[in-house]
Amino acid sequence: MEKTPENASQAAAAPLKLFGSWASSYTHRVQLALRLKGLEFAYAEEDLGNKSGELLRLNPVYKKVPVLVHGGRALPESVIILQYLDDAWPETRPLLPADAFDRALARFWCHFADDKLGPAVGAVFASTGEDQEAAVRQVHENLALIEAELRDGAFRGRRFFGGDDVGLLDVVLGCGSYWLAVFEEVTGVRLVDADAFPLFHSWLHDFEALDEVRETIPAIDRLLEYARGVRHMLLGLAGAGDAAASSTTATPTEAPAAAAPPAPAADIAVDI
Amino acid sequence: MAGEKKGLHLLDFWVSPFGQRCRIALAEKNLAYEPLEQDLSNKSDLLLRANPVHKKIPVFLHDGRPICESLAILHYLDEAFPETPALLPSDAHARAHARLWADYADRKVFECGTRLWRLKEGGEPQAQARREMVEALRTLEAELGDKAYLAGEAFGFLDLAVVPFTAWFLAYERLGEFSVEEVCPRLVAWARRCGERESVARSLHPPEKVYEFVGYLKNKYGDK
Numbered sequence: 001m002e003k004t005p006e007n008a009s010q011a012a013a014a015p016l017k018l019f020g021s022w023a024s025s026y027t028h029r030v031q032l033a034l035r036l037k038g039l040e041f042a043y044a045e046e047d048l049g050n051k052s053g054e055l056l057r058l059n060p061v062y063k064k065v066p067v068l069v070h071g072g073r074a075l076p077e078s079v080i081i082l083q084y085l086d087d088a089w090p091e092t093r094p095l096l097p098a099d100a101f102d103r104a105l106a107r108f109w110c111h112f113a114d115d116k117l118g119p120a121v122g123a124v125f126a127s128t129g130e131d132q133e134a135a136v137r138q139v140h141e142n143l144a145l146i147e148a149e150l151r152d153g154a155f156r157g158r159r160f161f162g163g164d165d166v167g168l169l170d171v172v173l174g175c176g177s178y179w180l181a182v183f184e185e186v187t188g189v190r191l192v193d194a195d196a197f198p199l200f201h202s203w204l205h206d207f208e209a210l211d212e213v214r215e216t217i218p219a220i221d222r223l224l225e226y227a228r229g230v231r232h233m234l235l236g237l238a239g240a241g242d243a244a245a246s247s248t249t250a251t252p253t254e255a256p257a258a259a260a261p262p263a264p265a266a267d268i269a270v271d272i
Numbered sequence: 273m274a275g276e277k278k279g280l281h282l283l284d285f286w287v288s289p290f291g292q293r294c295r296i297a298l299a300e301k302n303l304a305y306e307p308l309e310q311d312l313s314n315k316s317d318l319l320l321r322a323n324p325v326h327k328k329i330p331v332f333l334h335d336g337r338p339i340c341e342s343l344a345i346l347h348y349l350d351e352a353f354p355e356t357p358a359l360l361p362s363d364a365h366a367r368a369h370a371r372l373w374a375d376y377a378d379r380k381v382f383e384c385g386t387r388l389w390r391l392k393e394g395g396e397p398q399a400q401a402r403r404e405m406v407e408a409l410r411t412l413e414a415e416l417g418d419k420a421y422l423a424g425e426a427f428g429f430l431d432l433a434v435v436p437f438t439a440w441f442l443a444y445e446r447l448g449e450f451s452v453e454e455v456c457p458r459l460v461a462w463a464r465r466c467g468e469r470e471s472v473a474r475s476l477h478p479p480e481k482v483y484e485f486v487g488y489l490k491n492k493y494g495d496k
Binding site: 061071073075076077080081083084087088100101103104107108111112145 | 325334337339340341343344345347348351352364365367368371372375376411
């Protein structure tokens with residue numbers, strides 16, 4: 001889109017404040033994006049078990065983190081925030097590629113990450129036994145699709161999904177993928193086999209080695225401790241019906257799968 | 273490439289609100305394209321090659337290259353055809369607002385609507401879906417406020433994205449046993465206003481027809 005003088009001056013003038021949670025991968029996406037673009041921001045940590053009045057005022061519709069406040073206006077939803085950063089600061093390192101078709105692909109796979117892969121990983125974390133086995137198969141199917149795109153599809157030959165540098169899809173997939181190793185450790189289940197998903201594995205390694213990423217993602221021990229606590233809670237609630245549905249404690253994936261409605265209607269093959 | 277033909281094609285399904293978004297957008301931009309109605313019970317090779325991940329419509333083909341997912345298609349139409357009237361506003365915040373609420377409509381209105389017909393009538397899960405639908409409609413009503421359009425003073429991306437769901441209001445109110453007019457009167461007036469636009473009128477189907485289709489869905493896929 002065109003750069004408008006209004007956007008540029010508005011951007012330069014107003015400060016940025018991010019409301020987030022230290023263990024939220026959605027928050028990390030925004031922090032990482034701001035760092036990649038070299039944008040200064042203030043940060044307010046939210047206790048997701050006791051959300052502040054301010055957060056609920058800023059995001060009355062979803063009541064979640066992250067929320068980015070800029071020039072007095074609040075924006076929720078990480079992928080929407082990331083696109084906003086590109087639009088409002090067009091002179092900074094762009095997250096989306098320049099080509100229209102590549103942009104459409106990035107949007108498609110970001111949606112896949114949040115609509116399919118994320119919930120599948122969450123389901124692994126929230127279940128045991130046969131249910132967990134089914135969830136693991138789902139994760140593997142989803143990873144296989146991404147692996148295929150890296151191998152011979154849209155992202156063939158690239159170091160990052162964005163090309164030589166990280167882009168929107170790297171930020172979206174990357175901030176979340178570090179949970180895979182954590183969940184493997186906590187549940188004892190194999191999710192990202194380097195043999196089965198060599199390209200995804202090497203991408204993740206390169207992503208996690210970046211300075212801005214290391215600055216953003218919490219230390220592995222903190223993540224492990226947090227994940228163990230959440231797993232314990234989820235398994236404890238698994239037999240308690242919809243008790244988890246009213247919990248305001250966010251799991252790492254912000255979606256306790258144990259509280260999902262029966263047979264999620266979004267999955268039915270009514271493709272209209 | 274998924275297809276080999278040059279030009280613009282839209283893999284579609286007549287009643288799909290997601291397909292309708294694309295139809296309205298293409299009409300607003302005056303872009304000539306070939307509509308390719310798909311048989312979703314017997315998916316074509318073209319569809320399977322164009323959208324191997326989800327095997328769903330709509331898929332927009334530009335000289336054979338597939339773009340999937342309605343909102344991504346809308347963005348693509350703006351970006352690939354910059355000489356045509358823009359769907360999205362140019363202001364960064366207005367763009368974010370449009371994306372946010374289009375996403376809300378997908379996640380809340382359509383998702384609840386699906387549960388309304390799919391879940392067993394009279395049961396608690398269906399009652400929950402009904403409550404959530406009413407809340408979603410009220411939220412959209414509040415978002416519309418006194419504006420003529422969701423996008424503001426003029427019809428825009430957000431109106432285009434949400435208006436196809438209005439053809440489903442009749443089905444929602446019959447399944448949920450509530451009155452849409454009572455829950456969101458301004459939204460109903462907005463729907464009527466949008467319906468006066470040629471691009472919308474040409475793309476949407478009458479609510480009774482949609483209701484009939486929902487009946488078919490309920491029979492075929494609904495919980496018994």
